Amino acid sequence: MNLQYVQGEALFTHTHKVPKQYPYLTENINTDVIIIGGGVTGSIVAYYFTRQNIDCVILEKNRIAFGSTSITTTLLQYELDSNARKLEPYTPLENSLKAYKLGLQALLEIDTFIKEHGNLCDYEKKDTLLYTSKKEEIAELEDEYNFRKANGLDVEFLTASSNPFSFDLKAGVYGIDGGAQLDPYKYTHQLLEVSSKAGLQAFENTEAVKINYLDDGVEVETTYGYQVKGKIIIVATGYNTQLFTKRNFGVKTTTFNIATKPIASFEGWPGRVLIRDNSSTYHYLRTTADHRILAGGEDISFVPDIFDEDAALEKYKLLEARIKTMFPLIKGVTAEYQYCGAFASTQDNLGFLGKDPKNDKLWYCLGYGANGILFAILGGMMLSKLYLGSFDENLKLFKVDRFDG
Numbered sequence: 001m002n003l004q005y006v007q008g009e010a011l012f013t014h015t016h017k018v019p020k021q022y023p024y025l026t027e028n029i030n031t032d033v034i035i036i037g038g039g040v041t042g043s044i045v046a047y048y049f050t051r052q053n054i055d056c057v058i059l060e061k062n063r064i065a066f067g068s069t070s071i072t073t074t075l076l077q078y079e080l081d082s083n084a085r086k087l088e089p090y091t092p093l094e095n096s097l098k099a100y101k102l103g104l105q106a107l108l109e110i111d112t113f114i115k116e117h118g119n120l121c122d123y124e125k126k127d128t129l130l131y132t133s134k135k136e137e138i139a140e141l142e143d144e145y146n147f148r149k150a151n152g153l154d155v156e157f158l159t160a161s162s163n164p165f166s167f168d169l170k171a172g173v174y175g176i177d178g179g180a181q182l183d184p185y186k187y188t189h190q191l192l193e194v195s196s197k198a199g200l201q202a203f204e205n206t207e208a209v210k211i212n213y214l215d216d217g218v219e220v221e222t223t224y225g226y227q228v229k230g231k232i233i234i235v236a237t238g239y240n241t242q243l244f245t246k247r248n249f250g251v252k253t254t255t256f257n258i259a260t261k262p263i264a265s266f267e268g269w270p271g272r273v274l275i276r277d278n279s280s281t282y283h284y285l286r287t288t289a290d291h292r293i294l295a296g297g298e299d300i301s302f303v304p305d306i307f308d309e310d311a312a313l314e315k316y317k318l319l320e321a322r323i324k325t326m327f328p329l330i331k332g333v334t335a336e337y338q339y340c341g342a343f344a345s346t347q348d349n350l351g352f353l354g355k356d357p358k359n360d361k362l363w364y365c366l367g368y369g370a371n372g373i374l375f376a377i378l379g380g381m382m383l384s385k386l387y388l389g390s391f392d393e394n395l396k397l398f399k400v401d402r403f404d405g
Contacts, residue, residue, distance in 0.1 A: 038058050181274065258338050
């Protein structure tokens with residue numbers, strides 16, 4: 001991950017010891033599926049493929065889970081970045097609803113994984129809150145609530161008079177069991193540990209530098225001259241896709257995060273639910289297993305190879321001030337970790353899953369938007385089935401070329 005994609009000291013990678021160091025590639029090897037990217041997305045893909053007894057190799061150019069994975073706040077919610085009605089110019093309402101329900105399916109997949117393999121990643125089911133403090137947005141949130149309720153989603157509508165939180169709320173869509181949270185660094189390592197026992201080979205500090213497409217498969221040349229040959233390659237590199245395609249996958253912004261020092265009490269925040277506001281550049285908050293507040297937002301346009309440290313410090317101050325304003329009863333709010341990184345969004349808020357339209361040996365699992373981890377899970381499920389010859393109709397939602405023409 002290039003420096004412009006991640007800046008600062010990320011909470012999850014700076015509060016844990018490395019549970020396992022993976023080797024770098026020192027010989028030529030063969031496999032079925034080559035996964036490029038050793039973050040949470042690549043690890044999810046590897047889990048679902050190895051579960052189907054498909055031989056896989058992961059190549060990570062830096063350290064496992066130290067790229068975009070390290071800065072994700074991991075507010076896992078079935079809802080999308082924008083409300084369904086706002087997405088209508090780009091995708092029909094039924095597609096947004098389908099995405100909501102697929103998000104719930106992905107949340108259940110995480111729950112199943114934890115039940116099978118243990119909770120080694122601070123996983124918690126959570127209720128969710130989408131809210132506004134603006135009177136002019138009440139009707140918009142009420143419409144979103146009615147859309148979800150009418151389609152069987154478990155939601156409640158909050159008003160100023162029924163607001164249980166300490167911050168100003170004019171309207172809110174409260175989702176019952178609508179989300180989850182976990183530690184993405186621990187989750188990535190747990191996935192890799194499970195998959196390694198099933199045959200996965202994972203290599204870190206092993207950069208793919210050239211891709212050769214052959215008649216009978218694909219060959220990846222890596223640093224130090226070693227090669228991996230396989231039948232297909234799956235790109236799970238997040239926003240760093242230049243080696244594989246000239247396609248512009250999404251609009252990049254830089255998003256900012258802070259994590260506070262541990263908090264003694266969370267008065268004014270019942271259930272420590274996942275919170276997101278309805279602003280066009282929204283803010284989001286969650287808590288952690290070690291009793292911190294993790295807040296993010298204040299996005300700005302992404303500029304490659306340029307990092308404005310003064311501007312970042314100002315954003316961190318704004319996030320800390322927002323926490324203090326929202327939760328005046330919570331004492332000792334002080335940012336301990338401050339970091340930022342690239343975030344990409346698409347017109348319909350969905351990621352890209354599937355084959356390259358011009359190269360059937362090049363596949364993508366790119367979980368763009370706030371639901372990146374959930375999209376990665378859906379990608380792992382559907383792409384592993386596709387490899388075995390079974391096409392899931394839901395893949396059409398995530399087509400790589402859906403914005404072409």
